[in-house]
Amino acid sequence: MRADRLITDCRLATMVPGGTPYGTIEDGAILVREGRIAWVGARADLPSHQAVETDRLDGRWVTPGLIDCHTHLVFGGDRSGEFEQRLGGATYEEIARAGGGIVSSVAATRAASEDDLYASALTRLEGLKATGVTTVEIKSGYGLDRESELKMLRVARRIGREAGVRVRTSYLGLHAVPPGYRADRAAYVDLAIDDILPAAHAEGLIDAVDAYCEPIAFSTDEVGRLFDQARALGLPVKLHADQLSDGGGAELAARHAALSADHVEHTTEVGVRAMAEAGVVAVLLPGAYLMLRETTPPPIELLRRYEVEMAVATDCNPGTSPVASMTAALNLACVQFRLTPEEALAGATRIAAKALALKGDIGTIEAGKTADLAVWDIERPAELCYWLGKPMLHRRYVAGVRA
Secondary structure: OEEEEEEEEEEEEOOOOOOOHHHEEEEEEEEEEOOEEEEEEEHHHOOOOEEEEEEEEEEEEEEEOEEEOOOOOOOOOOOHHHHHHHHOOOOHHHHHHOOOOHHHHHHHHHHOOHHHHHHHHHHHHHHHHOOOEEEEEEEOOOOOOHHHHHHHHHHHHHHHHHOOOEEEEEEEEEOEOOOOOOOOHHHHHHHHHHHHHHHHHHOOOOOEEEEEEOOOOEOHHHHHHHHHHHHHOOOOEEEEEOOOOOOOHHHHHHHOOOOEEEEOOOOOHHHHHHHHHHOOEEEEOHHHHHHOOOOOOOOHHHHHHOOOOEEEOOOOOOOOOOOOOHHHHHHHHHHHHOOOHHHHHHHOOHHHHHHOOOOOOOOOOOOOOEOOEEEEOOOOOOHHHHOOOOOOEEEEEEOOEEO
8 A cells, every 4th residue: 555654652542433432542643645545444454555754653642633613713903892891790691782892803704805804814823733623614704794794705715725724614694794884783684684695695605504693693584585595595504592592593503404503502402403303513612601601501411312423512702702723722612511521522532523624624534524633642632631731732734744
């Protein structure tokens, strides 16, 4: 077997379900050819091969590259002032209704150039990369007009070309009603659905369509219209669902066969059952839960009972989750939501891949999949969820190349 790279003398957490915990291979090896895993298994079973390069990892652990499947990485400005307000007792909803929240990021994002947005996003991306991320989803939603939404999405595509990560983009035009449309929100909904979405799709800037469904944001009817248009364009959908209240978001996501319903703190058993029947992934966002000092966690036991798969993501954003560490998100998911470390790591690998419609390509260490890998200075996989702030990453591979 010819290979571009042999990765050997390592312990593998393949995250393939159904076998050993974490899909562990204690003394493993990987052959990589043309960016994909050509063979993986016990080192003793290595087939006859010729490898251009050999990386001996001295017993280190290798996992699939981590996948941050929900971020708002591209934005202008800063909202640390709102952080101070919340610490002073103001709620997120009060700040939003007073003109803060999402719309307070809009002016800064509109004013920033593409180069400015790219440069600021890279500073946050470095934190994700340093914690093993090889794939990141990036949403629009801080432009809220045609020019600015397209600008954000172009920057996200540039990150995917130039910054050493795989990027999936989501159009989030229904994120908030922008200034200038508060007296005529229907006109903005029409603009977001009938103008901006087709324009972004025509430029090839969108991998999925998202929306924020809450009383302070958009209704199920408005989001339903958006999702109908997305489906007409052949685009999958996902939803910010039931974060602050039970607004039927999980059921809406299920009706539209969404890739994921994200947040889901207030989702009821009816919503969980609908998600299970439709195969919708629940994306848990413990950073936002922490920063908003919420007290109603997602219904983890219901999600387990109905076998709804649970992903974990940072929700990296300027207002409610200034989290730029994937391992911090794993820790918070375990501590706050009581996920097991194996559940959390699966949520940042194979289940996150499903939430991005990439499960056939990444998320586990299996022959045929892209060789996106993270190498760790740890003694057991649970350390990735245990330590908060400790550097653990030794190196990353993106499509078999050190990145």
